[in-house]
Amino acid sequence: MRADRRLIDVLRDDLGSTGTKEGCSIGVCGACSVLVDGELLSACLLPAVFADGSVVVTVEGLAQGDELSPLQVAFIREGGFQCGICTPGQLIAATALLAEHRRPSDAEIREWMMGNLCRCTGYHGITRAIKAAAA
Amino acid sequence: MTLTKPAAPDLLETPEWRIEGRDKVTGAARYAADIARPGMLHAAFVGSPYPHARVVSVDAEAARTMPGVRAVLAGADVRPARFGRRLQDWPVLAWDRVRFIGDRVAVVAADSLEAAEAAAAAVAVEYDELPAVFDPEAALAADAPMLHPDAAEYTYFGGTRPPRGHPNVQGHVIHEHGDVAVGFENAAAVFEHEFSVPRVHQAYIEPRASLVWIEGETVHVVTTNKAPFALREQMAVTIGVPAARIVVDTPHVGGDFGGKGLSLDEFALYFLARATGRPVRSVLRYADELQISNTRHAARIRLRTGVDRDGRITAHQARVVFDGGAYAAGKPVAGLLPGGPTLTLAGYHVPAARVEAVAVYTNTLPAGHARAPSQPQLTFAAESHLDLIARAMQIDPLELRERNAIRAGETDVDGAVWHDSLAPRVLATLRAASPSGGMAARDNGRGLAFSARHVGRGKTSLTLTLAADGSIEVLTGVADQGGGAHTMIQRVVARELGIDAARVRVRQGDTGHANVDPGVGGSRVTPVAGNAALDGARKLKARIAELGKTLDQAARIAAPLVVTGEGEQNEHLYGVYAYSIEVSVDRETGSFRVVDAVLVADVGTVINPVAVRGQLEGGFVFGLGQAVMEELHIEDGRVTTTNLADYKIPTIADAPPLRLVLITDAPGPGPFGAKSAGELANPAVGAAIANAIDAAVGVRVMSLPITAEKIRSLLRTKELRAADPE
Numbered sequence: 001m002r003a004d005r006r007l008i009d010v011l012r013d014d015l016g017s018t019g020t021k022e023g024c025s026i027g028v029c030g031a032c033s034v035l036v037d038g039e040l041l042s043a044c045l046l047p048a049v050f051a052d053g054s055v056v057v058t059v060e061g062l063a064q065g066d067e068l069s070p071l072q073v074a075f076i077r078e079g080g081f082q083c084g085i086c087t088p089g090q091l092i093a094a095t096a097l098l099a100e101h102r103r104p105s106d107a108e109i110r111e112w113m114m115g116n117l118c119r120c121t122g123y124h125g126i127t128r129a130i131k132a133a134a135a
Numbered sequence: 136m137t138l139t140k141p142a143a144p145d146l147l148e149t150p151e152w153r154i155e156g157r158d159k160v161t162g163a164a165r166y167a168a169d170i171a172r173p174g175m176l177h178a179a180f181v182g183s184p185y186p187h188a189r190v191v192s193v194d195a196e197a198a199r200t201m202p203g204v205r206a207v208l209a210g211a212d213v214r215p216a217r218f219g220r221r222l223q224d225w226p227v228l229a230w231d232r233v234r235f236i237g238d239r240v241a242v243v244a245a246d247s248l249e250a251a252e253a254a255a256a257a258v259a260v261e262y263d264e265l266p267a268v269f270d271p272e273a274a275l276a277a278d279a280p281m282l283h284p285d286a287a288e289y290t291y292f293g294g295t296r297p298p299r300g301h302p303n304v305q306g307h308v309i310h311e312h313g314d315v316a317v318g319f320e321n322a323a324a325v326f327e328h329e330f331s332v333p334r335v336h337q338a339y340i341e342p343r344a345s346l347v348w349i350e351g352e353t354v355h356v357v358t359t360n361k362a363p364f365a366l367r368e369q370m371a372v373t374i375g376v377p378a379a380r381i382v383v384d385t386p387h388v389g390g391d392f393g394g395k396g397l398s399l400d401e402f403a404l405y406f407l408a409r410a411t412g413r414p415v416r417s418v419l420r421y422a423d424e425l426q427i428s429n430t431r432h433a434a435r436i437r438l439r440t441g442v443d444r445d446g447r448i449t450a451h452q453a454r455v456v457f458d459g460g461a462y463a464a465g466k467p468v469a470g471l472l473p474g475g476p477t478l479t480l481a482g483y484h485v486p487a488a489r490v491e492a493v494a495v496y497t498n499t500l501p502a503g504h505a506r507a508p509s510q511p512q513l514t515f516a517a518e519s520h521l522d523l524i525a526r527a528m529q530i531d532p533l534e535l536r537e538r539n540a541i542r543a544g545e546t547d548v549d550g551a552v553w554h555d556s557l558a559p560r561v562l563a564t565l566r567a568a569s570p571s572g573g574m575a576a577r578d579n580g581r582g583l584a585f586s587a588r589h590v591g592r593g594k595t596s597l598t599l600t601l602a603a604d605g606s607i608e609v610l611t612g613v614a615d616q617g618g619g620a621h622t623m624i625q626r627v628v629a630r631e632l633g634i635d636a637a638r639v640r641v642r643q644g645d646t647g648h649a650n651v652d653p654g655v656g657g658s659r660v661t662p663v664a665g666n667a668a669l670d671g672a673r674k675l676k677a678r679i680a681e682l683g684k685t686l687d688q689a690a691r692i693a694a695p696l697v698v699t700g701e702g703e704q705n706e707h708l709y710g711v712y713a714y715s716i717e718v719s720v721d722r723e724t725g726s727f728r729v730v731d732a733v734l735v736a737d738v739g740t741v742i743n744p745v746a747v748r749g750q751l752e753g754g755f756v757f758g759l760g761q762a763v764m765e766e767l768h769i770e771d772g773r774v775t776t777t778n779l780a781d782y783k784i785p786t787i788a789d790a791p792p793l794r795l796v797l798i799t800d801a802p803g804p805g806p807f808g809a810k811s812a813g814e815l816a817n818p819a820v821g822a823a824i825a826n827a828i829d830a831a832v833g834v835r836v837m838s839l840p841i842t843a844e845k846i847r848s849l850l851r852t853k854e855l856r857a858a859d860p861e
């Protein structure tokens with residue numbers, strides 16, 4: 001693997017796993033959020049070699065077969081997305097949040113989700129969805 | 136006692152389950168940048184480092200021989216191809232003159248993006264710099280540098296281009312009604328203020344992407360453009376291929392906010408596909424989104440209004456100067472101004488008005504459409520202006536608005552008579568929803584802003600097919616940019632036919648399969664495509680009735696049953712809305728925080744309750760970003776906020792709570808009485824906050840964004856004045 005290849009390129013171009021999105025390309029928007037051995041990281045910044053041998057979870061890995069995760073269902077019910085471009089990253093970040101805090105407070109949600117930009121929802125629906133999934 | 140079966144709940148009252156929901160939460164939803172073709176090449180562009188220059192020569196020899204490079208094209212290879220939505224004034228690749236930093240002069244197609252970018256860097260371009268102009272007022276001077284000496288050659292869609300007084304004018308309009316001079320003579324007081332609003336970006340998270348390939352006679356285009364049929368027509372002219380041989384496919388769009396009606400790369404990709412025989416893809420880097428794509432227009436707005444002793448408007452005069460940037464290509468409307476450029480006092484009774492608006496060429500990145508074009512600029516100015524008038528006249532700001540809010544039979548600022556008006560009701564509702572009595576905390580203040588936005592207009596059609604299993608498929612050309620269009624169509628059809636929403640599938644067709652549609656935008660989808668869905672469902676019902684059968688019987692014996700639903704909405708109608716926002720200001724730093732926000736909006740019948748709420752909440756935070764933090768900094772024509780770290784948009788930590796009060800019982804012209812909601816929430820946030828700041832600490836910010844620095848410096852000046860009245 002070439003040292004300068006980013007994880008996002010390997011995911012999207014080599015593996016055809018296009019659920020992970022690229023927005024800003026500089027680690028600010030969170031559209032490319034993935035879990036690498038459980039750690040929340042930006043795939044646009046991460047050299048692919050660093051993920052070699054690790055378990056990488058992308059949005060494609062959140063449902064169990066046909067069954068959506070409670071968070072995925074809540075995003076649909078509560079208006080957690082509109083255009084959906086930020087959604088894979090939001091879901092990955094929120095999955096990591098719920099793994100850390102089973103019942104996150106508003107402040108914990110804000111703090112944790114600050115690295116995932118959404119231009120559509122104004123974040124209200126995202127907050128509702130996370131709370132509904134945690135309830 | 137009679138027992139009645141409880142009626143099934145109205146479908147419209149159950150929250151919708153988004154049709155594309157599963158795809159969007161599993162990563163299965165495809166966006167343009169997700170689509171690849173075998174043998175696909177990647178494109179990279181060469182942009183001008185100068186804001187205004189003559190292109191002397193382009194030397195692509197070195198680039199052509201680099202590894203992996205399949206084609207390099209320069210302006211001379213595409214001349215005279217220009218693109219644009221209404222006026223085609225933007226060269227696909229500049230051959231004689233560049234007009235802003237980033238204007239493209241050459242393009243490379245190569246096996247990999249890295250190879251394409253390396254080759255693009257190796258293209259040697261010689262320029263001869265020309266005097267540049269960055270300020271729109273300066274561009275209107277008699278001796279200003281002229282940007283478009285060849286304007287006579289440009290294609291203008293739909294008749295002849297309106298006359299212009301100066302060659303640097305893109306579009307110019309003067310609206311006048313009533314006797315303005317008499318109105319001012321009769322005024323008890325006349326107020327005049329000037330406001331300014333900077334460039335801001337739509338800042339969708341998905342950068343533009345496109346993929347073009349040629350198969351036999353047919354040109355295929357996959358694009359982030361939200362108006363695929365319009366792109367097909369524009370492209371036909373630009374590349375000289377009949378529209379019937381161009382197929383445009385818009386998959387899910389990752390945010391639009393008005394910006395993605397203009398395509399930038401598709402035309403050059405066609406020339407590369409033709410030169411190489413291969414599919415070619417381009418995905419804009421976010422840095423390019425911020426430096427070359429069409430932003431909201433900056434504006435300078437001078438308002439002059441006369442009022443009688445009670446604060447009632449007697450006459451109004453305005454001049455609005457929009458910075459249009461280097462090309463007018465991004466503007467879809469006939470006047471080549473952003474939409475609604477003269478609606479300075481939207482939603483008020485204005486007996487006499489003279490409003491002039493002009494969009495001007497400058498050597499900066501082009502401006503185009505952005506969510507509710509013109510309105511954030513004009514509403515910030517108008518609602519700040521009225522607040523200043525209320526203060527000076529010592530009239531309560533809400534009272535002043537109530538006195539002037541348009542009523543049925545009165546004339547608005549555009550000279551239109553409203554046959555019906557919800558303006559007084561919206562303001563009364565706002566009054567009831569705003570906390571009253573009690574003392575506001577020190578350095579807290581509440582501001583309000585009121586405005587009106589049209590209900591979308593246009594015409595479209597779609598096809599409904601009843602299948603043998605009793606399901607219905609709707610084929611539409613409306614793209615999904617996140618507003619919930621497909622789910623809205625599904626629910627309208629299901630409700631009219633009295634069936635489960637799950638039995639209605641909505642399929643989006645490309646321009647080769649679906650019926651012509653004007654594209655998402657202008658708050659048009661619900662009232663127009665929604666009416667088409669309703670019409671289709673009614674026609675299907677009528678066919679079933681003719682057969683004397685139930686829907687399921689008809690499906691078994693007569694499927695496939697195909698009807699075309701047509702929808703049109705041409706009435707000039709408005710949805711009105713008002714905010715009341717309370718801020719808390721820190722006098723030391725000038726920073727402030729929104730502690731309460733209420734939005735009252737007249738949205739008509741709600742089809743998708745989750746989506747309507749989302750449009751208003753999302754519009755509020757979008758408007759808040761553009762009101763208090765966003766500004767595309769441009770220095771001598773160079774954008775200096777070139778990434779999403781420098782061009783800051785709101786994060787979840789910046790989103791304040793919002794109370795929504797929806798007025799849903801005043802039916803609009805859409806299906807079942809629906810109106811529009813997508814552009815109601817964003818335009819008025821800036822004024823409500825500026826008014827709240829003034830109420831809190833007595834300083835007035837006359838320009839967006841409303842930053843801590845501006846407030847702090849106004850507070851300092853005020854303190855100094857208080858300390859030394861001389």
Ligand code: FES
Nearest residue numbers: 023025027030044
């Ligand atoms: S694309 Fe990786 S953080 Fe924006």
Ligand code: FES
Nearest residue numbers: 082084118119120
């Ligand atoms: S849903 Fe569009 S950016 Fe978040």
